[in-house]
Amino acid sequence: MQIRDPYKGYFFVLPALILLITILGFPALAAILQSFNLMWVSKPAFTLSSYLRLWKDAEFLASLRNTVIFVSTTVTFHLLLGLSVALLLNLEIKRRHLFRVLAILPWTMPDVIGGLIWKFIFDTLPGFVNGVLIRGGLRVEPIDFLGIPSLAFSSLIFAEIWRGYPFVMLILLAGLQAIPRHQYEAGAIDGASSIQSFLYITLPNLKYMVIIAVILDTIWECRLFGMVYSMTGGGPGYASQVLSLLTYKHYFQFFNTSYAASIAVVLAVVMLFVSIPYLRITMRREI
């Protein structure tokens, strides 16, 4: 039951609303205006030049492609690993508490810090992977993981797969635990095999959780910044460059504010588009 008392409602919501407008709404609007060269310039004049320049900029196109590859690969692996581990943890295992702690651990690490550690792990000389390869006699020469373009990008993806999958796992585990037990019991009575009960009971029940996990994870991966910055810095060249880091570079290193804003707007539009189903599902449950 809710109270129809508009003024009190506004009273409680107002501080948050003011903050939302000043520290979120205004900068977002300013960025859009900047991208059209309409704000904080000596002679504001509407122009699409920043956007037109995007499609001729090899680094932007490479970053766009990298971002798509990065996000789709990490999210796919997060879902596969997250679902597998969630299924394992949902069993009647001993020491479940311990395993759950282990399962969450990577996600507790700030992404910047994770990036630094993986950078060291993949380091050419004193790094862990090369240490294992050489001591194990698998390689004579060390591999320059972060110096070779394709390997650098794959290493970055690998590191983020490691760090991000517990997030998806947590959401799916919550989903698994919400599936009513009697559905499995009914399935067992009807003689369903484990695979059948997985396909016809677990998966359909988990559908919404999977959608939500995938969308939220996609959003997180789209805006991932710290790990890319600390692990590869987008390099070598722009082999592992992504849109969030490229925006930062144009804003704060090259001071191309209008151009940087246009890259950020492209990223934001893509992200909002991706999040529409999530917004719908959540709001529908709310009303």
Next chain:
Amino acid sequence: MSRRPTFWISIYLALGVMGIFNLLPFYWMLSSSFKTEAEVASYPATLFPKLFTVGAYTKIWFQEKFVYYFLNSLIVSMSTAAFSSLVGAFAAYGFSRFRFRGKTPLMTLFLASQMIPGVLLVGPYFKMLSLAGLYNTLLGLILSQITITLPFSIWMLKGYVDTVPVEIDQAAMVDGASRTRTFLLVVLPGILPGLVATIIFAFLLSWGDLLWALCLISAKSKQTLTLGITQLVGEFRTEWSTIMAATVIATMIPAVLYLALQNFLIKGFTEAATKG
């Protein structure tokens, strides 16, 4: 269900593999941080420290401004968490208990604002803070961090307020308490576990931030831990033991918080993420 022993063996095997995979970077970070400078630079790498030393820790801790980094991170994260949870709790109560014009669009707006990438906001934010004289201040950084944590806090807290029966509010108000008093003295204590989870979650988001600190702070004495450490990498280059000691310090607080409060957090977080 009864299963064969081979089934359970493979399950524990899989869990073991998962554990090793998850722990490996932690192991590498910890073991490297206890190595000597000479050993950590040796090639090929040693997989266990030959000689344990805490030299890297004392070195990093007494490094010029490291203690500042640590304290700044604590100040910024705690202020962000406290402020966004307080404002968020008010809004959550408003959204949970009242019907008013524009409520649904407003809630959608708060939800959608979580999807705005930081890099879109950080440029204009830099300009705004410069104009307001807040560039390179912790206050400016705290304000910016709230943009990340506030929308999340509102939605997470609303889920908790919804679980408190309206009858409790009504009983308090019949006893003569005002709305605000009811909220502060009856509803807030009632959602204490959820409130704690929200505060900690905001703290962790803020603690892990790099982007905002990188763009809005220039003075060394005002840098946060994540920012300070990325800058140290430039200085120390191959002195990985020192860098790893710094990362251990930066990872310790979130890891301890998660582990100590995990049941709390997982419940609160998954409910917020999934129920909305």
